[in-house]
Amino acid sequence: MDKFKESRRIPSAGPSITETEIELVSKAIKDGWGPKMSYYIDEFTEEFSKYIGMNYCLPTSHCTDAIHLAMLTLNLKSTDEVIVPDMTWVASAAPVIYVGAKPVLVDVDPKSWCITADQIEKSITPNTKAVVVVDLLGNMPEWDEIIKVCKKNNIVIIEDASEGIGATYKGKLAGTFGDISLFSFNATKLIQSGQGGMLCTNNEDTYKSAKLMSHHGMDKPLDGVGKYYWSDVLGYNYGWTNIQAALALAQLRRIDELLSYKKWLFNKYDDGLKSIPSLVLSPSEENVNHTYWITTALINDYGILKEEFKEILDKNNIDIRPIFYPLSAMPPFKNYVQKNMDKVNPVTYELSKYGVCLPNGNNLDDDDVEYICHYFKKALGINN
Ligand SMILES: Cc1ncc(COP(=O)(O)O)c(C=O)c1O
Numbered sequence: 001m002d003k004f005k006e007s008r009r010i011p012s013a014g015p016s017i018t019e020t021e022i023e024l025v026s027k028a029i030k031d032g033w034g035p036k037m038s039y040y041i042d043e044f045t046e047e048f049s050k051y052i053g054m055n056y057c058l059p060t061s062h063c064t065d066a067i068h069l070a071m072l073t074l075n076l077k078s079t080d081e082v083i084v085p086d087m088t089w090v091a092s093a094a095p096v097i098y099v100g101a102k103p104v105l106v107d108v109d110p111k112s113w114c115i116t117a118d119q120i121e122k123s124i125t126p127n128t129k130a131v132v133v134v135d136l137l138g139n140m141p142e143w144d145e146i147i148k149v150c151k152k153n154n155i156v157i158i159e160d161a162s163e164g165i166g167a168t169y170k171g172k173l174a175g176t177f178g179d180i181s182l183f184s185f186n187a188t189k190l191i192q193s194g195q196g197g198m199l200c201t202n203n204e205d206t207y208k209s210a211k212l213m214s215h216h217g218m219d220k221p222l223d224g225v226g227k228y229y230w231s232d233v234l235g236y237n238y239g240w241t242n243i244q245a246a247l248a249l250a251q252l253r254r255i256d257e258l259l260s261y262k263k264w265l266f267n268k269y270d271d272g273l274k275s276i277p278s279l280v281l282s283p284s285e286e287n288v289n290h291t292y293w294i295t296t297a298l299i300n301d302y303g304i305l306k307e308e309f310k311e312i313l314d315k316n317n318i319d320i321r322p323i324f325y326p327l328s329a330m331p332p333f334k335n336y337v338q339k340n341m342d343k344v345n346p347v348t349y350e351l352s353k354y355g356v357c358l359p360n361g362n363n364l365d366d367d368d369v370e371y372i373c374h375y376f377k378k379a380l381g382i383n384n
């Protein structure tokens with residue numbers, strides 16, 4: 001492995017920037033002002049809406065903001081509960097607390113790492129108003145069963161598709177299952193624009209309510225008649241920028257290429273790590289077309305914790321990301337959980353100890369993957 005001695009540091013994520021991105025962003029910097037101050041935001045919103053097939057799409061500065069807006073549209077009371085998987089990025093759950101409601105953190109499926117209909121059903125109380133279903137790490141849950149349970153119990157589905165863009169369940173795109181669906185375009189996601197998010201829905205009232213709150217509660221008159229700078233309700237400043245939207249637009253136009261690259265990378269990892277007994281990368285169910293946005297691995301058979309594993313690879317210039325900690329283990333959620341959550345949500349706690357995310361940058365080549373696989377195996381004590 002001497003040939004790798006001079007290898008660059010391999011980051012956990014990275015963009016694919018081509019002339020398409022450079023041209024559109026340069027245009028936005030030059031002309032995206034004054035009368036065109038929202039031109040690229042509007043273009044992206046229109047093309048995204050066509051791609052995803054949802055009637056109403058509201059761009060936001062982050063997906064976290066979009067989730068906050070989604071929660072605001074539900075008008076939740078302090079006794080209301082929202083079910084959220086314990087295994088997800090903190091932003092899937094934090095907005096439930098922002099609006100003063102209670103997150104109920106439930107376990108996930110050991111194979112898909114996503115929430116299940118059973119877990120939702122077991123956690124329903126008379127106070128349950130909504131569930132946040134996360135298309136985790138490019139994967140998707142068993143949606144048919146989830147929808148059945150939610151319909152039966154009159155529960156709103158908020159689909160956090162931040163990590164799932166491009167994935168399909170029974171041929172239907174991630175982000176089309178929720179009453180409200182959310183996407184992220186931050187600097188690690190499939191479509192990267194630095195920061196950015198989107199709220200999508202087919203419900204006009206939900207859209208109008210989210211839109212109003214995304215801009216200080218102001219409903220700017222489109223016909224020029226009426227009051228400018230007038231807040232009907234207290235709102236937020238969750239608008240996006242033209243320049244970021246231009247970058248996202250260029251990426252959206254290349255989405256098939258970006259998705260193909262992720263499959264290529266997954267197949268390379270799968271091949272490079274196949275000599276590791278019992279290692280399964282990014283498992284999914286047969287109804288799902290996984291995007292492999294991030295290739296994941298569970299190293300529980302090797303007696304090494306994710307943090308130790310990360311440290312070893314760090315020393316070899318590879319930035320491997322550990323999987324999330326259980327939300328229920330972290331201080332912001334301590335008022336909403338009982339003791340011994342490791343016994344309540346055992347799958348989440350096991351995944352959290354041993355789950356790792358392989359570098360998923362859009363700019364890795366064959367040599368990088370070979371280098372990563374070499375040190376990945378070495379860290380597990382595998383020498384072939
Ligand atoms: C599952 C999930 N939900 C929400 C978010 C929040 O996205 P943003 O960074 O755009 O606020 C992320 C981003 O990392 C995520 O992975």
